[in-house]
Amino acid sequence: MSAAVNALGRVGIRPRLRRRELGLLVLVMVALTVGWASYVSFRDGHLELADTSALATYFVALLAIHALFVLSGRRMDEILFPTAALLAGISLIMMQRLPQDLVTQSVGGATLGLGQLQLFWILMGFAIMAAVAVLVRSDGWLRRYKYTWAAAGICLLLLVFVFGDVTGGARLTIHIGPISGQPSELLKVILVVFLAGYLAENRALLASASTRLGPLRLPPLPYLLPMLAMWGIALAIVIVQSDLGAALLYFLVFLALVYVATRRVSYVILGMGLFLAGGFVLYELVGRVQERIDIWINPWADAQGTGYQVIRALYAYGRGGILGTGIGAGLPQVGNVPSIPAIHTDFIFAGVAEELGMIGALAILGLYVVIAQRGFRIAALAIDDFRSLLATGLTLVIVVQAAIIAGGNLRVVPLTGITLPFVSYGGSSLLVNGAVIGLLLALSDRGVPPPVPGTHRGMRERIGRRARALGGRVESALS
């Protein structure tokens, strides 16, 4: 053993054991195996453990990533990865269990069903997570080019506005050749990177209030502009894309980050006021907003039409009860489709709540609480403002999204179509959320020094000096 470690040390690899992570991963694998056995046994009518290839592939991938983390030798958080692994594992079982023809894609003659596609995307998402976690050593590329990031985000948004395809009434999918994706998932990360950079730089200015508006004390007006711009972008997303979920997510994460950066409740009150005002206007103007809110208030008004899925989800909670029907025993089909058509994407929480019961649904929510705790801990221990705000924002992106869609499923808030991170089916969502967890892991390794302040300005001065020298040479050549 020690000889092997010495040999690794010679090639520059210093492994660091991660016992806690390994223990949790083993527990996750045992739990998922038992869950899978309960499904297969119910399906086939006798005790057995069959069709384990997807699960086995998943387990091998988890152990491989764990081994990679150990070999990388970074002091990263050991709880985030097993938590995401448990969420994705539950998703894998549910997707294998649902009718496979909900989503199909033919690749080179073979037709892949829902379960296989989800396995593929989970593995890709975790691969991105591992790559980001191991490779991202410096955050300079995120920190310095914040306006570039913002510009990229706005380009992405415009791209969707112009070329986006309409799925389920919302314009959010883009097709480039054979690849299709939902840029709004990527946009949320870009937004957080930009906001973290902007707020870390202007924090002191934003926190010192100088303008008074009634009982509210506000910062100098120019610094309010990004806030209004953000509000405008959220409204534009609602009007042009009819993507209520993304707009709500962006705005809530934005408000939370501003509050974290400045500790001023007045911003939150102002933001909420703007939000409510915008909401009222949109309710009158945009049919989709009105429809969603009407469904939320009374789904039975149009039980066979717009309110159908929401009502079916409510029935599912009733059937599930406290302990659930058991995996495989719930989710009745109407004709050939599940009674909730979007069960694999927007309504996966209702599906889990039916088959695993209230206990299982609470466990899912609890896993997001664990992610929140780890993420905020990473933020609290971060070396500087930028990293702290970045970690906060990345955590919020996952947790707030889970809260919005779980709340929508439960008819606590109006339903908006976004994914439940790591559980819903969907390539874009899994890839981006994998990258988010990867960034959080990279940020949790505090051995990486922050960039030396002023190097950026140094570069600017160097370029300026070169430009002046060039100008001087041109002048002397002319005279």
Add this chain to the structure above:
Amino acid sequence: MDVFTLSLWALRLGFLVLVYAFFVFVARALWRDLRAGVSGAGRPLARLFVISAAEGRPEPGTSIPLDAVNSIGRDVNNSIVVDDSFVSAEHALLTFRGRAWYVEDRGSTNGTWLNGQRIEGLWPLGFGDEIQVGQVRMRLDRPPEVTS
């Protein structure tokens, strides 16, 4: 109830129990993290005890926990804000370098005094030494002992 139905129930509940076992393990890990945090990282390097302040701010008798770098002055952006009319906006700097504490005057109008002598430039100081800025006298104290 036959054996199959019972074992199916056992598997179903077993899955839920194992998922909750995950929470128990995570909670244990969090508890250990918290314990480790209390005994180590959160402890200040030293404290600054306010002996007297002519204008009552900061209040005499209070004890301010110190980080590695502490700026003293009347401006709100200092880590230790001393709201006294004889204190400059950016008055002095109190730093922990390696193993020792140093105090440095930042070009204040009325000067920084160490044990009754006006200082210029960087001066080392130990626990129990007295710093005076404006009309405020403060003493560098050891950090509190950890009880747990």
